Amino acid sequence: MTARPWHGGELRWNAETEDWTVLAPSRGSRPHSAAGAACPFCPGPAEDTPPETWRLPGGDVGWRVRAVPNRYALSDRHEIVIESPRHDWDLATGTDGEVADVLGAWQHRHRALRPATAQVVVFRNHGLAAGISLAHPHSQIAGLPVLSAETRRELETARVHHRDRGRLLAGEQLEAALSDGKRIVFADDHVVAYTPFAPIAAYEVRILPHRAGPDFAAAGAEEIRATARCLRTILAALRAELGDPAYNVVVRTAPTGYETAPFLAWSLQLVPRLETPAGLELATGVPVTTVSPEHAAARLRTLVGMADVG
Ligand SMILES: [Zn+2]
Known part of the structure; x- marks a missing residue:
């Protein structure tokens, strides 16, 4: 049985799948936005995030995109990218330039979080079925200390294909x-x-x-x-x-x-x-x-x- 303590939780090795499971009890307490509730990501008096790690300056409130540590982090390198000051903004309805700014933020934070990780994952969840907990448009970047089985398999497949063909x-x-x-x-x-x-x-x-x-x-x-x-x-x-x-x-x-x-x-x-x-x-x-x-x-x-x- 292999397990290692990790950021308030635990990484456990599944010998059957040769993959890790993340036990992250603190993520169970993360808030889910209710209609009418104050949004911690909206600029204003109710704004409530850890100190930001990065911002793309500009716009009416001084930033267009910003990154903050995830309060309910999976790892010590887990940030939220708040994609817009506007609560009702969305990738599907934003301008091309705004969406490019979000992708640029992903690039910047990917580079920043990379040291001392095995892989950095960038993901965006949209809608309840995709695991969203707060409605304000945001994406996430997390550094992991291990490679997943899928990542290891894909690396090897790509390497062998390139070598042989x-x-x-x-x-x-x-x-x-x-x-x-x-x-x-x-x-x-x-x-x-x-x-x-x-x-x-x-x-x-x-x-x-x-x-x-x-x-x-x-x-x-x-x-x-x-x-x-x-x-x-x-x-x-x-x-x-x-x-x-x-x-x-x-x-x-x-x-x-x-x-x-x-x-x-x-x-x-x-x-x-x-x-x-x-x-x-x-x-x-x-x-x-x-x-x-x-x-x-x-x-x-x-x-x-x-x-x-x-
Ligand atoms: Zn909001």
Whole structure:
């Protein structure tokens, strides 16, 4: 039985899955926003956050995006990115520039939290089914002291693929989507968004630059602007198609120490939470989805105004 104390909780090793479980009792006490309750992230007298670690200055209240330590942290490196002073702001309805500012904050805090971690994860939860606890638009960045089983497996798969075939696995996936055409959601000179051939959920979308490097935090401003525009466009299309569904966005990027690995490429993974995993998923780990990626892409492509294919 392997366990290690960690930030007021514990990391326990699951010998069957060869993966860690995080025991984080303090997160059970985090607040859930109630209608009419004062919002701790809104500027004003009710604002209540730990001292900020970073801000993008500007706007009416002196900041446009800010980062603060997460009071109900999973680790000693766990921050909240407050994406806007406006409580009713959203990635799907903001401007391209505002969304790019949020992605820029993710990059900045990713770099800042990286020392003494095994991996830094960036994620955004939207809606109750995706695990949201406070309604004010925010995302989270957490440094972990271990690599998850999924991260270890993906690293090894990408490394072996690159060694044996001399090509990036992520690049081949992107090329397959481009040559097939039926799974492309959005494409311009800088970025491509597509639904994976074998998605883990209905309407899952991957967004990545044509030539993504291994490290999201090192991506250039032009790539980030294009990625932001693409993400906002697709979230708006998802709203139009499904009516503001719950979703998670995560940044898939190199773990600490792999920032220049030639076999990796970063991407954004957007996973709507429309279906509840049940017994088959639990028994096998195999996702079941009722919507084909070709159908999902065709619907979203129409909504983002891309020409249809096939
Ligand atoms: Zn608020």
